[in-house]
Amino acid sequence: MHMLKKIGFYIVAKFVPLLVIMLTTYFFSRWLTPSQYGQYSLVISIASGLSIIAFQWINVTLGRLIPKSSADVKIKIINSGLILYFISSILVLFLCFIFGEFIEDNFKTSSYLIALLAVALGGFELSQRIFNSEERVLAFGIFQGIRGVVFFSFALCFYYTEYIYPGVVYALIASYILLSTPNIYKLLFLRKKDFIPNSIKEIAVFGFPLILTYVLLYVLNSSSKILLTVMLDETYTGYFSLGSDTVQMIIISVMGVVQLAIYPIVIGAYNKNDEDRYNIFSKSNQWVLLILLPVTAGFIGxxxxLFYFLLPEEAYLRVIPIVPFLIIANLFVQLKSLIFDYAFHISKKNGKQFLPVFCGAFTSVALNVMLIDGYGLEGSAFSYCIGCFVYMTMSYLIGRKIFKYPSIDVGFLFKVTVSSLLMLLIVIQIPNDSIFQFVISIVVGALSYIALITTMFYPQLKKYINSNN
Structure with missing residues (x-):
């Protein structure tokens, strides 16, 4: 019940940002041509890659160190992370602006945009990590909602000028900076006694080995977009991005609720004995499967x-064939992140994540090169999906060698899978020709899944209820 309360609380915090994401997709798919959306997506993709190299190692290490620290030490670790973020930001801006001086004028603006966006994105993700680790999720949800409104408002201003692109990128940068202002304020007033020099070293030692892993993860996630641009053109990248960005944001938002709810519980298991840790992870994995599988099935249904409402007709016809591949690919990534990742963190062998992500990235790139010419968008989406499957599978195989995973109850998995598939069969029978029908399909899907899963687990539920009376 404690888990249900946490999930309900986080749903409220995530609802407004999710609504803003869908509204942004609705308007941007109409304001920007597919080619412009492709350029916009590529700038974001490259900036994300640069942000991963410069800042992700800080974020991941803070996520590992903060929960296990006392209140006083926690504040000093956060301040140490802010100092490292500031140093990395200066280096990123300096290198990108120097690089911009040696390239053609046509690409200088993009170079500067990428640098600013990478730093702003790094600050946003650092803020998110700090808010989540302190369990101030509702506050962060409000901030995210404000950020979305600012982003949309700035973009709307540019819509009435001839600078809709790159205006939307400027709007995105401004919105990320807004969410980073609490950390910028902290940085301005830091003193020597406010941080621990050794913690800076600890963050660097733990985080630096992860940089190459995250670069390869970026290759896995972005290879389809980049290769579509190189082998075809930016129009195809725009269509692919409209599908992949929307799917990814919705699934991350929904499953982010689950991750936020189980995160403190799982982190607390790090310092438990083997038996208690095993039980905690077993229950955590069941919650993930209980929510992730029906979310995936329902999303496909x-x-x-959803995409008929969000996209103009031409874009809808090009995007909808690849959506199932993209949804299933994100299922594999979420399974890896929410179930198999903890093996590497607990065993403190994060460097071993390199091989799974390398295999996934290599598979995605190789298949994209082979399939894009003949199958276009569908070939690229299929390549990405298989790359994610390889990534998940290799993470499981390597993770089980360094940490004893709780075995997944086959009977439990069977019941959840059957309930999810039956719910999918029910949902696809409902027409989605209007907003009203679309809402009805969501409500019917949720209620049918609850009824099915309750029926499947009726003996266990009855036993649980009787034991509490």
Missing amino acids: ISKG
Whole structure:
């Protein structure tokens, strides 16, 4: 019940940002041509890659160190992370602006945009990590909602000028900076006694080995977009991005609720004995499967109605065939992140994540090169999906060698899978020709899944209720 309360609380915090994401997709798919959206997506993709190299190692290490620290030490570790972020930001801006002086004028603006966006994105993700680790999720949800409104408002201003692109990128940078202002304020007033020099070293030692792993993860996630641009053109990248960005943001938002709810519980298991840790992870994995599988099935069921509402007709016809591949690919990534990742963190062998992500990235790139010419968008989406499957599978195989995973109850998995598939069959029977029908399909899907899963687990539920009376 404690888990249900946490999930309900986080749903409220995530709802407004999710609504803003869908509204942004609705308007941007109409304001920007597919080619412009492709350029916009590529700038974001490259900036994300640069942000991963410069800042992700700080974020991941803070996520590992903060929960296990006392209140006083926690504040000093956060301040140490802010100092490292500031140093990395200066280096990123300096290198990108120097690089911009040696390239053609046509690409200088993009170079500067990428540098600013990478730093702003790094600050945003650092803020998110700090808010989540302190369990101030509602506050962060409000901030995210404000950020979305600022982003949309700035973009709307540029819409009425001839600078809709790169205006939307400027709007995105401004919105990320807004969410980073609490950390910028902290940085301005830091003193020597406010941080621990050794913690800076600890963050660097733990985080630096992860940089190459995250670069390869970026290759896995972005290879389809980049290769579509190189082998075809930016129009195809725009269509692919409209599908992948929307799917990824919705699934991350929904499953982020689950991750936020189980994160403190799982982190607390790090310092438990083997038996207690095993039980905690076993329950955590069941919660993930209980929510992730129906979310995936339900998303596939309502995807035609959702994308028909979000996208103009031409874009809808090009995007909808690749959506199931993209949804299933994100299922594999979420399974890896929410179940198999903890083996590497607990064993403190993060460097071993290199091989799974290398195999996934290599598979995605190789298949994209082979399939894009003949199959276009569908070939690229399929390549990405298989790359994610390889990534998840290799993470499981290597993770089980360094940490004893709780075995997944086959009977439990069977019941959840059957309930999810039956719910999918029910949902796809409902027409999605209007907003009303679309909402009805979501409500019917949720209620049917609850009824099915309750029926499947009726003996266990009855036993649980009787034991509490």
